[in-house]
Amino acid sequence: MTNRFLPLAALLLATVAMPAFAASPTGPTRAFTGADLFDLEVATEPQISPDGTQIVYARESNDIMTDRSRKTLWLVDVRTGVQTPLVAGSGSHMSPRWSPDGKRLAYVSTAEGANPQLFVRWMATGATARITGLPDSPSAISWSPDGQRIAYTLTVPGTAPTLGSAPAKPEGANWADPLEVIDKVTYRADGGGYLKPGFDHIFIVDADGGAPRQLTFGDHDDSGPLSWTPDGRRILFSAVRTPDWEREPNNSEVYALDIASGSLTALTKRFGPDSDPVVSPDGKNVAYLGFDDKRRSYENTQLYVMAIDGGGPRSLTANLDQSIDRAYWAAEGRSLIVSYDEHGVKRVARIGLDGKVTRIAEGLTGGELDRPYTGGSFSVSRSGMVAYTGGDALHPADVYVAGRQLTHLNDNILGAKALASVRKLPVKAPDGREIDAWLVTPPGKEGQRLPLILEIHGGPNSAYGPAFSTDDQLYAAAGYAVLYTNPRGSTSYGAEFANLIDRKYPGDDYGDLMASVDAAIAAGAADPNRLYVTGGSGGGVLTTWIVGKTDRFKAAAAQKPVINWISEALTMDATTFTSAYWFSKRPWEDPMAYWARSPLSLVGNIKTPTLVVVGSQDYRTPVSESEQLYAALQIRGVPTALVKVPGASHGGIAARPSQAAAKASAILAWFARYGGEQPKP
Numbered sequence: 001m002t003n004r005f006l007p008l009a010a011l012l013l014a015t016v017a018m019p020a021f022a023a024s025p026t027g028p029t030r031a032f033t034g035a036d037l038f039d040l041e042v043a044t045e046p047q048i049s050p051d052g053t054q055i056v057y058a059r060e061s062n063d064i065m066t067d068r069s070r071k072t073l074w075l076v077d078v079r080t081g082v083q084t085p086l087v088a089g090s091g092s093h094m095s096p097r098w099s100p101d102g103k104r105l106a107y108v109s110t111a112e113g114a115n116p117q118l119f120v121r122w123m124a125t126g127a128t129a130r131i132t133g134l135p136d137s138p139s140a141i142s143w144s145p146d147g148q149r150i151a152y153t154l155t156v157p158g159t160a161p162t163l164g165s166a167p168a169k170p171e172g173a174n175w176a177d178p179l180e181v182i183d184k185v186t187y188r189a190d191g192g193g194y195l196k197p198g199f200d201h202i203f204i205v206d207a208d209g210g211a212p213r214q215l216t217f218g219d220h221d222d223s224g225p226l227s228w229t230p231d232g233r234r235i236l237f238s239a240v241r242t243p244d245w246e247r248e249p250n251n252s253e254v255y256a257l258d259i260a261s262g263s264l265t266a267l268t269k270r271f272g273p274d275s276d277p278v279v280s281p282d283g284k285n286v287a288y289l290g291f292d293d294k295r296r297s298y299e300n301t302q303l304y305v306m307a308i309d310g311g312g313p314r315s316l317t318a319n320l321d322q323s324i325d326r327a328y329w330a331a332e333g334r335s336l337i338v339s340y341d342e343h344g345v346k347r348v349a350r351i352g353l354d355g356k357v358t359r360i361a362e363g364l365t366g367g368e369l370d371r372p373y374t375g376g377s378f379s380v381s382r383s384g385m386v387a388y389t390g391g392d393a394l395h396p397a398d399v400y401v402a403g404r405q406l407t408h409l410n411d412n413i414l415g416a417k418a419l420a421s422v423r424k425l426p427v428k429a430p431d432g433r434e435i436d437a438w439l440v441t442p443p444g445k446e447g448q449r450l451p452l453i454l455e456i457h458g459g460p461n462s463a464y465g466p467a468f469s470t471d472d473q474l475y476a477a478a479g480y481a482v483l484y485t486n487p488r489g490s491t492s493y494g495a496e497f498a499n500l501i502d503r504k505y506p507g508d509d510y511g512d513l514m515a516s517v518d519a520a521i522a523a524g525a526a527d528p529n530r531l532y533v534t535g536g537s538g539g540g541v542l543t544t545w546i547v548g549k550t551d552r553f554k555a556a557a558a559q560k561p562v563i564n565w566i567s568e569a570l571t572m573d574a575t576t577f578t579s580a581y582w583f584s585k586r587p588w589e590d591p592m593a594y595w596a597r598s599p600l601s602l603v604g605n606i607k608t609p610t611l612v613v614v615g616s617q618d619y620r621t622p623v624s625e626s627e628q629l630y631a632a633l634q635i636r637g638v639p640t641a642l643v644k645v646p647g648a649s650h651g652g653i654a655a656r657p658s659q660a661a662a663k664a665s666a667i668l669a670w671f672a673r674y675g676g677e678q679p680k681p
Contacts, residue, residue, distance in 0.1 A: 030418040031681060032473045034661025038064045040470070041409040042367040042397045043389050044071070045094065045377060049102045052381035053078055056086060056096040056105060057389075057399050059409070060367055067656045073107060076399055078385075081406045087111075087121070087128075095139075099147045104207070106131075106141050106150055118152065120207055131209045139200075140224020143207070144232050151204045151226045151235055156214070158197030185246035189573050190620040191649040202226065202237060202257065215257060216264070220245055223252070225276055229308070230283040234258055236267070238275035238288075247576055254288050254310075267310035274304075276326065281333045284308055289324055297505070297581050298461045298491065298498035303327055303338060303351060316355045321494040327351075328380045337386060339364065341374045341492035344436050344465030348378050348386055361403060365391035365467050370654035371457065371536070372438075372467040372484060374492065393422035393438070393466045418443040420476030422466060427485065427519045430511045436493075437516045438464070439525055440472045440482035442681070450481040451679050452526035453671070454517055454553075456535030456542045457484065460505055463492040471654075474664040479679025480532070480671075483520050487512035503584060505538075506545040506597060513542065514550070528552075530679075532671045536560050536613075537621055537650065541599060544629060547610055548602025555674040557611040557667040560621045560650055563603075563629045565594040573619040603632045609639035609674040613663060615648030639674060 045058040055078060058071040072088040073096055087093040091110035098105055105121045112130060116137035121128045131150065132138060138152040161181045169175050180194075188194045200221040205212040216222045220241045227236045238252045241264075245251075254267045254277045267286065268274040272293035277286050286306050291299040301323040306313035317324055322340040329336055335352045337360065346364035349357050366375015366389065376397065378388035389397040390405070395414070398407040420440045427435040442450070453475050457464045464484050472482045486493070487509040489501035501509055520526040533553045535543045540561030547556045562568045566587040569578035579586045587594050595601050610633055614626035626642065633640035643666050645659050654660035 030416065032417050032419060032470075032477045034474060034665060036413065036417070037369075037470055037657040037661050038062045039410075039413045040369060040396060042369065043399045043407055043409060044367045044397065045096060046379055046387040046389055046399050047096045047098055048078070048379045048381045048385060048387035048401070049098050050100065050382050051102055052383050052385040055387045055399055055401065055406070056098070057387075057407075058094050058096065062657045064657075067658045069655070069657075076406050078387075078401055078406070083407060087119075092116075095141055097141045097143060099143050099207070100145055101147055104147070106143065106207075108138060108141070118150065118205070120150075129209060131205055131207070132212060134212075138203075140226050140237075142224070142226040142228060142235075144204075144228050145230050146232055148207055149204050149232075150207050151202060151215075151228070153200050153222060153224050153226070153237075154203055155198045156201050158199065158219075160197045185576060186249070186574065188619050190618065191651050193617065193619070202235065204259070215259060215262060217262075222255075223275065225278075227277050227279045227286075229256075229279050230281065233260065236277040236279060236286060238273075238277065241266075249574070249576060250293060254286065256308075265310075267306065268313065269310075272299075273301075278327055278329055278336075279308070280329050281331060285333075286310075287327050287329065287336055289327065295581060296499055297489075297502045298495060300495045301325075303336065305353065316351050316353065317357075319355060320351075320357060323491060326378070330380070330384055331382045337378075337380045337384070339376070339378055341463055341465075344374060344463050344486055344490075344492055346374050346376045346465075348388060350384075360386055361388055361390070361400070363390045363392065364388050365395075365397040367397055369396060369468065369470045370660055371455070371471055372464045372469040373457065374463045374465045374467070391468055393440075393468060394419050396468045420473055420482075421446065422472075424466075425483070425516070425519055425523065425525075427512075427516045429488070429515050431508075433488070433497075433512075435485055435487060435512050435516060436490075437483060437485040437519065438466060439520060439523075440469075440476050440484070441525065442476040442479055442481065442679075445479075445481070447524070449524060449527045450479065451530035451532065451671075451675065452481045452483055452517070452520055454513065454531070454533045454535075455482055455484045456513065456533070456539030457486070457490070458535070458537030458539045459491070460489040460501060460509070460538035460541075461491050461498050462538075463490045465492075470660065471664050474661070475668065477681055478668050479681045480668075481520070481525055483516055483526070485513060485516045487516075503582070504597070505582065506542055506599070509542065510545060510549060513546065517552075530554060530675060532556065532675065534559060534667055536653070540621070544599035544606075544610070545602065547608040548599055548605045551607050553608050555609045555611070555671050557613060557670055558626075558629060559613040559663075560615065560618055560653060561599065561612070561625060561629060562621050563598065563625045563632075564600045565598045566591060567628070568621060568625055569594070571622045571624060600628060600632065603629070603636070606633065606636070606638055609670070611641050611643065611667065611670040613643045613645070613653075613666065615645045615650060615653040617647055618650040618653070620650035641670070 041061045055076045070092040073086040075086045076083040093109040095108040118132040140153045201216045203212045274290035276289040302315045303317045327338045348361040364376025390400040425437040425439045427437045534557040536559035540558045543558040630642040
């Protein structure tokens with residue numbers, strides 16, 4: 001059968017000039033281009049020293065020769081802001097963790113080979129030692145209180161199941177690979193591919209090196225973060241260790257592990273995820289995150305405190321109506337420092353044991369660059385000083401402390417660029433609810449009616465915010481205004497708002513998105529005759545749903561969509577999720593409920609030229625979903641093309657800079673092909 005996809009994609013990409021990665025003979029351009037993606041850097045994993053004088057962070061940059069990102073570790077002086085490279089040699093270096101006395105730094109590095117290993121650096125002398133020689137990457141690094149040992153999690157290989165046997169192979173024969181037998185409920189993972197047999201368990205190793213010791217065992221995965229008790233005798237962690245753990249993967253409990261005996265004690269006991277335990281400084285209490293699982297599409301993750309033996313659990317954030325991401329005890333033991341999203345902005349706050357909330361910082365920004373999702377991380381010194389990654393719609397993540405910016409990683413490259421402006425756009429939904437929306441306007445085009453791209457976030461229980469986005473800047477550089485929103489179902493607006501789409505997604509969120517487009521038109525920013533729509537994952541679902549409901553858009557680009565909920569529920573990597581949390585019954589019990597919410601049910605209405613984009617290794621919204629949409633549109637004669645991103649997973653579709661730039665270029669090419677008169681950058 002002739003392969004029609006590659007020539008089609010090649011023709012598509014040829015309609016818009018691809019980024020020129022070599023230096024331009026005519027000099028630099030002030031327009032933001034795909035080639036600029038290689039020059040951007042982001043700050044991640046800021047770790048403030050116990051005394052609050054220094055911050056180590058992982059600086060992520062892109063290598064134009066390998067088309068991949070790598071991390072190096074940098075040290076920032078909190079008082080002066082002066083930064084110096086700490087671990088910047090060959091390989092990638094990540095997960096920095098200070099020892100309790102601040103004299104050493106543990107980190108993970110690929111400096112000595114393909115397998116990441118655990119290293120320790122003595123800060124005063126700069127001496128470094130490799131502590132482990134592991135077959136896989138250690139995770140969840142945690143120092144013991146006395147600084148003598150380091151705990152971590154590691155995958156322990158298992159034995160693959162077999163059925164029958166092949167004949168004996170003659171010596172020197174070149175036979176086919178043996179059969180692969182799969183017997184697990186979850187057998188593949190987006191970004192990881194088909195899973196090898198094995199389970200994650202907890203180990204400890206002396207901080208000076210030596211043989212590691214495995215502490216947990218069994219056919220279960222044990223998860224970090226890991227938290228030691230002050231006396232160094234126990235480690236708290238979370239795991240799903242029930243008999244039905246494969247079919248109820250969200251039902252984790254907090255466990256206490258006795259290091260000497262290996263005995264385990266469950267400290268929580270309810271249906272729902274309990275995780276991220278943190279022992280209080282005096283060892284008397286444990287803070288942890290979780291919620292009562294009610295089988296809804298969304299629940300706020302609450303902050304709880306219980307006694308060290310598991311007694312008296314209570315929520316500190318029941319009245320906050322936001323989801324807690326991470327928590328650290330303050331040194332005085334009477335409050336915790338946490339982060340959470342609120343109205344599209346990530347904040348850091350202090351929460352007292354009485355539930356009182358005091359904001360400390362806001363504007364945290366994560367390392368994801370292609371789209372403006374909320375994100376960011378932080379750490380806390382003994383005195384309560386908070387280091388975090390922050391930024392805004394024009395600046396990717398830098399290191400901040402106490403509201404003061406310490407690094408300026410992209411000032412040089414972005415200072416020479418004419419970037420699009422980003423402003424809030426007031427939107428009111430058909431039912432009167434206020435919807436947060438942001439309008440991206442090309443430089444010098446403010447006040448003009450422009451062709452508009454509606455760009456929709458995924459999730460659907462996630463949130464956009466005023467964060468830097470390479471996709472939006474590339475679209476704007478081509479002359480388009482870009483509109484992105486947080487329709488109902490988005491997080492950071494409370495549980496009630498997020499659950500407005502529970503058991504009815506897609507649905508009323510369509511009205512919020514159309515109201516947002518109408519608001520952009522009413523504001524004089526959008527040309528009603530030149531409207532376009534795109535989005536990824538949940539945004540791809542809504543893109544396809546939209547063009548099945550209306551013909552107002554000139555062209556569409558559905559990125560990694562779900563087109564058929566029955567097939568998605570049974571082929572995605574987390575096969576137990578969709579039918580348990582987004583529907584009331586299994587697909588075979590009520591197939592019409594799945595069909596009624598499947599964009600495929602509307603494909604007979606679609607007239608809009610629709611591009612379909614997917615990573616070739618997408619196991620979250622599998623490639624077959626995009627192929628179904630492409631096939632249906634081809635059968636109906638609707639203009640379409642299928643663009644596959646080679647080697648890309650669902651979460652990694654924009655991980656390699658060349659592919660991120662090419663994907664945006666392909667979408668712009670599609671809009672140019674079917675959009676009539678095109679904007680002038």
